[in-house]
Amino acid sequence: MHSKHSSQINETISWVGKWTFVLAAAGSAVGLGNIWGFPYKAGTEGGGAFVLIYLLCILAVGLPIMMAEIIIGRRARKSPVNAMKNAAIDSGKTSNWQVVGWSGLISGILILSFYSVIAGICLNYILISASPAADVSSVEQFGIVTSSSGRLLFWHSIFIALNILIISAGVVDGIERMVRLLMPMLFILMLVMVINAMINGDFARGLSFLFAPDFSQVDATTFLRAMGQAFFSLSLGMGSIMCYGSYMPQNENIFKTSLTVAGLDTLIAILAGLAIFPIIFAYGMEPGTGPGLVFVSLLSAFVDMPFGNIVGPAFFALLSIAALSSAISLLEPSVAYFEEEKIVSRFSAAMILGLFAWFIGIGSVLSFNDWSDISFIGNLNFLDSIDYLTNQFLMPLGGMMVAIFAGWFLKSNLALDELSSSHILIFKIWKFFIKFISPVLVAAVFVYQLVS
Template sequence: MSNRDQFGSKIGFILAAAGSAIGLGAIWKFPYMAGTNGGSVFILLFILCTLVIGLPILVAEFMIGRRGQVDAVSSFKKQAPGTPWFLTGWMGFIFSAIILSFYSVVGGWILGYLIRALQFKLTSDHNEFFGKLFADLTINTTEVIVLQGAFLLIIVLIISSGIQNGVEKSSKWMMPILFIFFIILAIRSLTLDGAMAGVKFMFVPDWSYLTFDTLLKALGQAFFSLSVGVAAMLTYASYLKKNENIGSSAVNVAGLNIIISILAGLVIFPAVFALGYSPDQGPGLVFIIIPAVFNQIPFGSFFLIIFFILLLFATITSAIAMLEIVVATAMGDKFEKRKKYAWLCGIGIFIIGIPSALSFGKLANIKIADRSIFDFADFLTNSIGMPIGALLVSLFAGYQLKRIEQLDELPVKPWIFTIWRISVRYIAPIAIIIVLIQGIKG
């Protein structure tokens, strides 16, 4: 056990955990979800859901992981011996591998865009150019596979270096740069003529969007943007020292996630409104609309390079967490073989992800439940896997762990503990079941 790596500092853990949460969920998915669901009302509901439901589950994952001090599967076996709870860990292992298999495809697209941005090839007077560019990239068999492999190679090299020298060190320099870049881009976006229309869209509520459907989508976004339900936070917390306060760490991670999500909105919506675009462009907002927007402002090519570096860093920090779950579970207590397992798992996930990479080109006609391979992998993990995982974590922490064990890990004021316990035992499970049912229906 003494050979097991640990985070060297609390800030290193917080930045790594926040990096896991702050990925495509905050920068890619949050803006288009807010854009298609009324902006300000969705943002308000997202913040409330994050704090009231997402945060208690995040604390639960931290609690289980830190108590275990081992990988996810072994952690459940250790804390609930002779029960089937260990299957929750295997679920995290499987769904994390599937998530990373298609996530790495998107990471490859971002690499492709960054390379083009650095070559100043993302310039055109015709906005249709950017839609065609995205389509051409996603159907190019060789390029998407090479880029997917290149992205995974970066992740494997980081994970193979260990927790302190790999995960913690990379997060300590990538996350501050991410914040600085976000602030620079937000300032640039807010200084455009007409930018205040975007700010109004984000912060002045249009109560006609206050519907049950918007609430469900905001709740789903809160779960997914915090990376709860796939043992990511549980695994990271297992490398946390016993004297660290998991309550304050969870608050910091949730807070950073909210701040980055709002900053992403302040980068995107003021620019979108200032240049006459609609905010409800959906998933293509980042890859099609944003390049077109930056192309119309002074020094746009420079700011576009910054944007895709930022997006790449955010995607890398999330992907690191996904691969770490898989490697930690596969590795078990063979800590000295981390590099070997990092490469084996990376290669395996690369192979699994090839069909997703080709699902816009050569395999476009193959459908699973009326979805492309890529979309089905996304649906399977986001709409089914993550809610089930979050539900099981909530139930385990709320019912399997004894009150004294909960208090030992979460030494907070009695009223805070009571609110947390009520949430993980009653509020969160009910909310997750509703999200799960709606997700399966969708």
């Protein structure tokens, strides 16, 4: 059995660079939610206290599930559907576990459909912030952008086209090449923005907002929010990490690599907070205004700022890069499956699935204007409904099932084989968390989100 396993590896694609998996997985993990969501939640949920709880949640929930996804993906060297199926069969269980892989593929395409519309707005804002209209307030500007379905559709189409181009070029020539270019750019832009916040912002207040622990703000919901953020920010439960793990070279250490990805993801989120909040305080804005803050409040700050016409575009370029590095990981698992099953070529798969996501995304484009009053799930518009379906249902369910499978059904020697026998202690700790701690905590988040 083992010799078949190693001969099979030689035929499959794998990342060339040692750091590629880390960059690709961090790229997948760092998205629009990180750059805005994490700092905002940290600021409103007790600052440093939240950051501390978040780090604990990353270790208790995020890391074990991420390792489980990589173990299952790398062992099979297949897309999430077949990786789950193989892992189940090799463990003497039913192949029905592949349903977990399917739910990942579906949530990836659904998330991409609305994510692309918001990322399109970021692309549009690179131009808008370079030469803001003097007589238009930033609130009016956002209204102008979102009320035109034609404009939103144009940028949504551009963003999806970029995804199709990168994915169709292949794992090494497309994804690897892009993440090795995009992620260093993301870091450099991030540092530029932090320096800008030091010069033009109220940096001391930003620091205390993010890091001064206020335990009076901490209650049970803080733990649940931190746990949700830890789970979602590592992009677990949607097949991306499992798929990227299947390209990970056999000699790479899964534990160390996962730890690095979690660390990078958190670092970027904290840097984002240091880049954004000092500016918000210096210009007397409210940190709790949610996602609109990025497009409305920050744009007006860039207009008033020295060199704002350079800093502004740099910031929206940063957001667009973060969005693109996440988006390619949403499309890749489905494309990998189509290619592996020889349904169509990689290029055709990228085109078909990309256009499918583009088509569903039209509903999200219209949610900002023509369909803004139409409810789909409960009283939610189309975009919010798809967001609700993926974030509150499919992803936590997927993550929970991966944890249950890896903890209770996956044969221990298969996991130990991937984690390499030298780390027997790490294996034992991982096994304990993935069996008893992670599934219970994800279930708690799942129930909390449904109830709230």
